[in-house]
Amino acid sequence: MAKLGAHYVRLTTFIQATEDEDKVLEAIATFIPEEIDDEDTIFNIDxxxxxxxxxxxxxxxxIKRSKAVRQFINYFKELLSEEDRNYLLKHLDEKVDxxxxxxVRFNKQKAHLGDVEIDEGPDVIQVRIKVKAFPMRKEAVVKAVKEWLEE
Structure with a gap:
């Protein structure tokens, strides 16, 4: 079973003046598994x-604590549809720095409705996963993510 190790996970989105803040916060919460405790997340709004x-x-x-990061990674993979996994595999080289x-960027409006869908538009929730790989080179990270997605 291919596991994806990660140092931390960051989720980022924007709340425009015309948006309902509670709805945007619900959308971002779609990506955080219930078993992750509040004290395992650092949450701020600037x-x-x-x-x-x-x-x-x-x-x-x-999310920085090892156990919470693992919980997020497992949950995140479950959220991805077959179509989204295929999209990521096809574009993996551009998705890793x-x-x-x-x-990975997701449609914010759909996430508010509990529907997770990759989106490259401007109104998104961005998920950044700092992957553990050895040696720490882009090629090693791409390989690790590919094996994890293909499993």
Whole structure:
């Protein structure tokens, strides 16, 4: 059984002034398994301004504890449809950076409804998984993620 080791997981999204903050927070919660305790997550909302001065909130959730990261990784894989797994496998080289981070973006509106779907549009929840691999090179991370997705 191929397991994907990770140092940490980060989820990020934006709350526009026209959006309901509670609904956006529900959308991001779709990606966090219930068995992860609140004390295992670092959650913050930063307020900033957009290009035209409009207020924007940046939501960041970080999971660092080993057990919680493993729980997230297992849950995350279950959330992916066969179609999304195939999409990730096809585009895996663009989804992993040189530092070994695996990036996946999901439709925020659908996530609010409990439906998880990969999306490359602007209104997304970004999931970043800092993968453990040896040696820590992009090729090793791509291989590890590929084996994990194909299982």
């Amino acid at each position: 307020e900033t301004r957009g290009f035209f001065g409009n207020p924007i909130k940046v939501v960041n959730v970080e 040189e530092e070994g981070t695996f990036y």
